[in-house]
């Protein structure tokens with residue numbers, strides 16, 4: 538019957554969510570060639586929904602290389618498909634879990650596309666951030682007879698190890714406080730109540746305008762800051778009066794390319810060094826969590842401090858690793874895959890036998 542199907546579906550979702558606890562999942566997404574680019578020369582191939590293959594690594598190694606992920610999305614995957622595998626994770630925020638979703642990859646590999654969408658936003662193009670909030674609104678509406686939810690967002694940028702509020706136009710540097718009583722760890726950043734996706738789009742548009750952008754040799758509008766949309770959820774059970782709190786960080790990381798590639802000097806070089814340092818601090822935190830080490834080095838960067846409450850323990854973490862298909866990008870693609878390998882609890886790089 539229909540009812541049994543719903544139960545079955547719920548159990549499946551529940552199991553997936555339980556799987557995610559304390560673990561990091563890694564999803565890989567390959568960007569399509571862009572209009573105007575010569576196509577058909579992709580250096581990577583999504584051989585199945587969990588395997589990415591580099592048929593010919595050239596100077597980076599002999600013979601084809603395969604990498605396994607929890608999920609691989611090829612260049613034709615839609616925003617909706619990418620989101621549907623993220624949904625159970627997001628829903629658990631309403632049950633009081635902390636969740637962290639990152640977009641990692643070199644500049645131009647599609648991080649912003651996954652998290653936000655294309656420059657000209659369409660309904661189909663809406664990225665994970667909007668869809669996630671949309672889901673939270675929808676489910677809180679469905680549960681409104683038993684639980685009263687309040688949803689708030691913050692939008693923060695980390696640039697050169699300084700934390701800034703993206704929802705105000707004046708430059709300000711904020712402090713991170715972990716273990717605050719209300720779970721808000723950047724207490725002086727705007728915390729805006731939201732009730733609809735339209736409001737979120739409005740806020741994020743403002744935030745993106747305020748985000749630091751400059752120019753490098755690789756991409757003249759590349760972002761060299763980490764931006765983070767944080768969602769705070771508070772739910773009150775209308776019968777018992779008990780409350781729960783969940784938090785979700787949606788992070789569009791700065792480009793992972795190495796400084797020497799972008800021919801950076803002066804300020805650009807300093808930015809690149811800050812980025813490299815904070816991304817490796819993130820890698821260190823995640824890999825020490827994956828190895829269940831007793832000391833987790835959260836305090837080595839502002840980024841890991843910001844995310845501390847949502848990494849490890851009962852929190853659920855998902856990393857989207859972005860891959861560019863171009864031959865020029867192969868060196869960066871390989872170092873991106875090495876990063877993924879370092880933070881993954883699944884065995885990556887172990888070539889699968891061909892089936």
Ligand code: ADP
Nearest residue numbers: 568569643644645646647648649650651655656
């Ligand atoms: P990043 O944030 O990693 O620097 P972007 O998200 O800005 O990269 O992507 C670079 C360009 O590629 C943008 O023009 C974006 O719209 C386009 N793009 C990225 N991923 C996709 C995709 N999956 N499908 C279509 N276009 C994409």
